Amino acid sequence: MDVQITFDCADPAGLAAFWAGVLGYRVQGPPKGFETWDQALDAWGVPPERRNDASAAVDPDGTGPRLFFQRVPEGKRAKNRVHLDVRAAPGLSGDARMAALEAEAGRLVARGASRLDRHEPSPPLGAGHIVMADPEGNEFCLD
Numbered sequence: 757m758d759v760q761i762t763f764d765c766a767d768p769a770g771l772a773a774f775w776a777g778v779l780g781y782r783v784q785g786p787p788k789g790f791e792t793w794d795q796a797l798d799a800w801g802v803p804p805e806r807r808n809d810a811s812a813a814v815d816p817d818g819t820g821p822r823l824f825f826q827r828v829p830e831g832k833r834a835k836n837r838v839h840l841d842v843r844a845a846p847g848l849s850g851d852a853r854m855a856a857l858e859a860e861a862g863r864l865v866a867r868g869a870s871r872l873d874r875h876e877p878s879p880p881l882g883a884g885h886i887v888m889a890d891p892e893g894n895e896f897c898l899d
Contacts (some may be wrong), residue, residue, distance in 0.1 A: 759821040761840070765892050768825035772811035774891055775823050777867050778842060784812040784822070832893045841885075841899040849883060857886050857898045864888060864898075 765771045772783050790796040813823040845856035868891040877884035886898040
């Protein structure tokens with residue numbers, strides 16, 4: 757069984773590029789027989805104003821889930837009910853873990869993310885994490 761994670765958003769191409777950069781994915785290329793998406797969309801008769809209705813990011817290794825981004829007319833209004841945890845410090849703990857999370861937070865802020873909150877380690881159950889938001893305000897955690 758394959759899993760796809762779908763994001764409702766205002767800018768599918770922009771969000772696909774953001775998440776591809778976060779996760780080491782790539783923006784999904786055009787279908788076979790086309791060198792570019794514009795060629796495919798021209799062939800299918802898709803008007804220019806509809807060309808950013810959808811985009812996707814895929815794991816280049818083919819093991820992670822496909823991320824699909826679809827344009828919707830309404831903006832985000834409340835906290836996400838589901839969010840992604842980006843595992844940025846696997847196997848690390850304490851100060852080393854938080855330093856790795858801070859470094860990743862800095863990289864993602866430079867790509868357009870926002871930093872929302874930092875939760876300090878609280879042993880034995882809490883290892884510490886940083887809450888972030890993508891360019892459209894969707895929350896995710898650096899864990």
